[in-house]
Amino acid sequence: xxxxxxxxxxxxxxxxxxxxxxxxxxxxxxxxxxxxxxxxxxxxxxxxxxxxxxxxxxxxxxxxxxxxxxxxxxxxxxxxxxxxxxxxxxxxxxxxxxxxxxxxxxxxxxxxxxxxxxxxxxxxxxxxxxxxxxxxxxxxxxx
Numbered sequence: 001x002x003x004x005x006x007x008x009x010x011x012x013x014x015x016x017x018x019x020x021x022x023x024x025x026x027x028x029x030x031x032x033x034x035x036x037x038x039x040x041x042x043x044x045x046x047x048x049x050x051x052x053x054x055x056x057x058x059x060x061x062x063x064x065x066x067x068x069x070x071x072x073x074x075x076x077x078x079x080x081x082x083x084x085x086x087x088x089x090x091x092x093x094x095x096x097x098x099x100x101x102x103x104x105x106x107x108x109x110x111x112x113x114x115x116x117x118x119x120x121x122x123x124x125x126x127x128x129x130x131x132x133x134x135x136x137x138x139x140x141x142x143x
Contacts, residue, residue, distance in 0.1 A: 016093065018086030018113040021048035023065050025126060026081035026108070029074050034105065042099045044092065052077050052122060061125050062118035080126045081108035088112075109133055 024035060032051055039045050051072030056064045057079065065086055083100075085093055097110060109129040111117065117125055 013089050013091055015087060015089050016085070016112050017115060018118065019065070020087035021050065021065055021069075022086070022096075023050050023052060023061070023082075023084040023122075025052040025083070025122070026077050026079045027051065028076055031106070032073055034103075038099055038103050038105070039096075042095050044096065047088075051075065052079065054078060057123040057126075058121055060119055061113065061122055064122055065113065065118070079122075080130060081106060082111065082126055082129055083108060084111045084113055084117075084125070086113035 022039075024032065027035060036045070036049065039047060039049065048069040050065060050067045050069070052064060053072045053075055054077065056072075061084060065084070083096070085096065088096070093112060100108075109126065111125065111129055117128075120128070
């Protein structure tokens with residue numbers, strides 16, 4: 001697995017890599033509905049959303065993201081909480097993350113799909129995101 005590199009995302013109208021959509025991991029059914037409501041309220045209700053299933057862990061991120069809109073909805077997902085964003089503008093990415101915090105949703109890992117990460121298994125990406133999160137948290141504590 002080749003590693004990607006972390007890049008700061010600006011707040012422009014520049015569209016990021018991939019087909020538009022969101023991959024939501026680790027959210028129970030009650031949270032799934034709340035997330036869809038949040039997306040509606042920030043004018044992204046038409047965005048395709050895939051809810052990961054346990055069986056998706058060994059599939060590539062690209063394959064999972066290409067699942068039908070709303071697939072996995074209503075199913076429990078015992079994996080780490082994460083949202084992988086694809087094809088959004090940089091501004092939309094910031095809007096989703098800011099609204100998520102403002103609505104008091106449970107914390108989660110965040111990623112923007114890249115040409116590198118789309119070929120990883122979902123399991124590998126979630127592990128990488130968790131490792132990156134721990135490094136960032138350690139840096140924050142050391143400031």
